[in-house]
Amino acid sequence: EVQVVESGGGLVQPGGSLRLSCVLSGFHFSSYAMSWVRQAPGKGLQWVSSISGSGGATYHTDSVKGRFTISRDNSKNTLYLQMNSLRAEDTAVYFCVKDTGFVLPAAASHWGQGTLVTVSS
Amino acid sequence: QSVLTQPPSVSAAPGQKVTISCSGGSSNIGNNYVSWYQHLPETAPKLLIYDDNKRPSGIPDRFSGSKSGASATLGITGLQTGDEADYYCGTWDTSLTAVVFGGGTKLTVL
Numbered sequence: 410e411v412q413v414v415e416s417g418g419g420l421v422q423p424g425g426s427l428r429l430s431c432v433l434s435g436f437h438f439s440s441y442a443m444s445w446v447r448q449a450p451g452k453g454l455q456w457v458s459s460i461s462g463s464g465g466a467t468y469h470t471d472s473v474k475g476r477f478t479i480s481r482d483n484s485k486n487t488l489y490l491q492m493n494s495l496r497a498e499d500t501a502v503y504f505c506v507k508d509t510g511f512v513l514p515a516a517a518s519h520w521g522q523g524t525l526v527t528v529s530s
Numbered sequence: 531q532s533v534l535t536q537p538p539s540v541s542a543a544p545g546q547k548v549t550i551s552c553s554g555g556s557s558n559i560g561n562n563y564v565s566w567y568q569h570l571p572e573t574a575p576k577l578l579i580y581d582d583n584k585r586p587s588g589i590p591d592r593f594s595g596s597k598s599g600a601s602a603t604l605g606i607t608g609l610q611t612g613d614e615a616d617y618y619c620g621t622w623d624t625s626l627t628a629v630v631f632g633g634g635t636k637l638t639v640l
Contacts, residue, residue: 413574444629446575453532454567454575454618456629470628509580513622514629516565516580523574 411435411519415505418524421495429490429524431505439463439483442508444517445490447501447526457503458490459514466512473499495528502526533558534619536632542609543640550604550635552619558630560600562622566593569616569634578617579604609639 417429429445444459458479459468467479478491488505502523509516535553542548552564566579577586579595582602594605602619619632 446629453616453634454569454620454631456620456631459629468627468629504574515563515622516577517567517575517620518577518580518586520574520576 411507413505413507413519413521415503415521415524418503418526420527420529422530423496423528425495425528426491426493427495427526429492429503429505429526431488431521433486433488433505433507433519436507438481438486440511442510442512442514443479443481443488444506444508444514445479445488446504446506446517446520447499448504448523449498449501452501455501459508460488461513462511468514492526495526497528500526500528532633533623533626533630534621534632536617536619536635538633539636539638541638541640544609544611546609547605547607548609548637549606550617550619550637552602552604552632554600554602554621554630556600557625558600558621558623559597559602561624564595564597564602564619564621566595566602566604567618567620568613569618571615575618606637611639613637614639 445457505521506517507519567575569575582597583595
């Protein structure tokens with residue numbers, strides 16, 4: 410059974426930094442692309458970032474380019490999202506997602522319960 | 531403004547059928563596989579359909595997906611009150627080099 414457990418969310422001031430972590434189990438971690446998807450209060454799902462199975466390719470939505478970095482440690486079955494220069498509009502529940510693809514994200518097959526990031530002074 | 535367009539809401543009676551549309555363009559739906567997700571409040575979203583029309587293990591055949599050109603459709607038959615949720619379509623956009631989601635459709639089972 411695939412398990413997805415996020416951590417690292419919390420309250421941070423505008424301009425601050427936060428690192429989200431996600432530990433996954435129940436499958437061969439390095440064989441699948443991984444993503445972060447967020448949902449701001451009262452809004453729909455928004456894709457944030459994806460990374461290929463090998464970690465060699467990364468993709469980010471325009472609004473976070475230059476501020477967020479997705480990475481993975483295949484030896485620890487762990488996905489990360491380093492978030493810098495945080496803004497109020499980054500406030501959201503962040504979901505860690507296992508994809509069905511390897512290089513490009515194809516479909517989000519398994520989702521974590523989400524971790525809340527609040528950016529406020 | 532979402533790249534993929536979905537109706538904000540749909541409704542139908544228990545036992546009836548409903549369809550949810552998802553409209554895009556050649557850089558996304560027209561040339562890439564579509565997936566559909568169900569999101570109940572306070573829960574993790576669930577994959578319902580992938581590769582346009584495939585169901586993951588455990589998803590009942592009441593849920594179906596189809597695609598024609600740059601539009602995709604999710605169909606749900608035998609509606610149950612437990613189907614009340616937000617539904618999202620998603621795909622890869624080759625021009626944007628990004629995953630794109632629709633704005634979501636709220637299903638009400640009257």
